[in-house]
Amino acid sequence: MDNGKKLIVFYSLGGNTRFIAEEIKKEEKADLLELKLKKDIKSKGFLKYLIGGKQAITDKKPELLPYDVNLDEYKTILIGSPIWASHFSPAVNTFLSENAILNKNIALFCCHAGGGEGKAFKHYKERLKGNRFIGEIEIKDPLKAKTESVNKLKNWLKNI
Numbered sequence: 291m292d293n294g295k296k297l298i299v300f301y302s303l304g305g306n307t308r309f310i311a312e313e314i315k316k317e318e319k320a321d322l323l324e325l326k327l328k329k330d331i332k333s334k335g336f337l338k339y340l341i342g343g344k345q346a347i348t349d350k351k352p353e354l355l356p357y358d359v360n361l362d363e364y365k366t367i368l369i370g371s372p373i374w375a376s377h378f379s380p381a382v383n384t385f386l387s388e389n390a391i392l393n394k395n396i397a398l399f400c401c402h403a404g405g406g407e408g409k410a411f412k413h414y415k416e417r418l419k420g421n422r423f424i425g426e427i428e429i430k431d432p433l434k435a436k437t438e439s440v441n442k443l444k445n446w447l448k449n450i
Contacts, residue, residue, distance in 0.1 A: 294365030294395075296320035301381035303330075306401040306432045307370045313440055314368060314399070317447050321364075325381040328353040351384040366395040366424070369414065373402040373428070376409045386417050397450055398426040399443075425450030 298320045302308035308324065315322050329352065361367070371378035378400065398414050411426050427446045432439035 295363055296366040296368065297323060297359065297361070297364040298368045298370065299323045299325065299382075299385060300370035300399075301325040301327075301372070301379045301385075302370075302401075303372055303379070304433075306429075307372050307399075309432050309436075310399055310401060310429060310439070310443060311368075311370050313443055314370075314447065317444060318368075320366075320368065321359075323357055323359050325357070325385055326355040327381055328355055350380045351387050352380050354381060354384050354388075361389055361391060361394075364394065366397065367391065368397040368399065370399040370401070371410070373400050373410050377413060378410045391418055392420040394421045395424045396421045397424050400428045401430075401432055402428060403431055 296318050298311045298314050298318075300307050300311040300323070302311070302324070311322060311324070314320060369382065371382040396414075396418055398411055400410055414426075415423060425446060427443065429439050429442060
């Protein structure tokens with residue numbers, strides 16, 4: 291992929307999406323913006339996914355810690371999120387609500403534990419109208435299958 295200056299925007303709760311974002315950065319020499327919640331989900335175990343899933347379904351927009359990025363500097367934006375209840379994370383929802391993203395090349399990536407991307411890519415595309423979508427990929431449990439995940443990712447990046 292050679293689409294001008296690139297930015298990777300992502301949120302990660304368990305580290306899977308961060309792992310993929312960092313792998314993309316290695317391959318694409320892109321800038322990285324990790325979204326962090328002002329008040330992160332503190333629950334342990336499965337409860338954190340129930341809380342996150344409820345927030346995702348109900349279109350919550352939690353407050354993010356401040357970030358400094360000028361989206362006008364980038365031609366391509368790669369956006370990544372874990373999938374909760376078939377939706378992208380509330381942190382990404384907040385980011386998309388706070389920023390008018392238009393006329394960009396957009397690539398979407400998501401990580402999940404087995405449920406697939408659900409409606410996330412559809413929701414992204416609805417929210418990001420006015421952009422050119424150049425690719426999407428979902429990766430199951432990247433931290434459990436690192437080599438397979440990285441190979442899948444590298445192949446995807448070559449084809450977008």
